[in-house]
Amino acid sequence: MIKEEVKERKIYFEKIKPFLGNNLVKIITGQRRVGKSYFMLFLKNTLERKNPSENFIYLNKESHQFDEIVTYEDLINFVLKKSKKDKKNFVFIDEIQEIKYFEKAIRDLILKENFEVFCTGSNASLLSGELATLLAGRYIEIRIHPLSYPEFLDFHNLQLGKNSFQKYLRFGGMPFLIHLPLKEEIVFDYLSNIYDSIVLKDVISVRKIRNVNFLERLLYYLAENVGNIFSAKKIADFLKSQKVSISVNTVSDYLSFLESAFIINKAKRISISGKKIFEINEKYFFEDIGIRNSITGFNLFSISGILENVVYNHLVIAGYKVFVGKQNGYEVDFVAEKRGERLYVQVCYLLSDKDVVEREFGNLKKIKDNYPKVVLSLDDFYPGNIEGIRHENLMEFLATLEK
Helix, strand or coil, X not given: XXXXXCCCCHHHHHHHHHHCCCCCEEEEECCCCCCHHHHHHHHHHXXXXXXXXXXEEEEECCCHHHCCCCEHHHHHHHXXXXXXXXXXXXXXXXXXXHCECHHHHHHHHHCCCCEEEEEEECCHHHHCCHHHHHCCCCEEEEECCCCCHHHHHHHCCCCCCHHHHHHHHHHCCCHHHHHCCCCHHHHHHHHHHHHHHHHHHHHHHHHCCCCHHHHHHHHHHHHHCCCCEECHHHHHHHHHHCCCCCCHHHHHHHHHHHHHCCCEEEECEEEXXXXXXXXXXXXXXXCCHHHHHHHHCCCHHHHHHHHHHHHHHHHHHCCCEEEEEEECCXXXXXXXXXXXXXXXXXXXXXCCCHHHHHHHHXXXXXXXXXXXXXXXXXXXXXXXXXXXXXXXEHHHHHHHCCC
């Protein structure tokens, strides 16, 4: 059990708080090392303070202490042995996907009136297939992400400003970085180890992948082209030009495997006027920009894609569903939707001349609805609104948007 102080991650606690105290299973998902275990420990500590007389059961499948818990029968026996009939039993299971047929154990436990179950998992397939069938309507998912920029400032005791923002763009938001000097050789070595662990445990091992070389090439390609629109066919054609023969279906499968492991996220294209979702030509963004940078290195040649990536991640953390907008041959970087409302977002590095200004504001001018529209850049100064489209400093937008 972790003894050190655990930082609260308020945005996720606010999401889960309405569901505390009922019989829904709370499933906390996200990329490895993103803070799921610490968040669950924070929940455990919070509930223990509020319910000191109740019973708390904890197991972590990444600890050798629980190696003997392999199947759902083992899990049920362990929990029942630790449970108390005359008390409410709060059960916390870390990395539950390591237990075979775990969903059967969860179903069994939630049928008992005095059990409330929390678990974490590092693969999106956790919520598909058998689990979805057995627990339909009986669970709530809370997705944990790397630190947003405001969290990064809080965790590292930094002030809003160019220096801290450059650190965030370079190193990303993995929470453990608070224990390391923010130096490139140290941080990227740590992030490369996380990357290797995710690829090995949650992709290669889970999916029984044999063509590891292609998987690594694909990830490098995605990192090099972050923010660009492409399809599985385009990737297959590019690799073919590099004397690597891979089918479109294989590319599609590997992309889905990487999504399931929470390494990358897909932003589909949507028709701005008709809400039609296109099935090809999407953008892929890395869950943590630091891991992306550890693959290709950090340089200004990629700054536009890096900025798009952090804006995409922040919109998702703030609760938006995020798409790439398409309409009559022009595109908008992001169409963000939440609670029936929309926000249109264009992202660029600098509004360096009139042509750039026209390009970034021009596509938004063509949208005739009344939803808010914003152009984000790193310019320190720029005249306010143009025809109702506001301009904001990108760094300040990331620092204030989160709700």
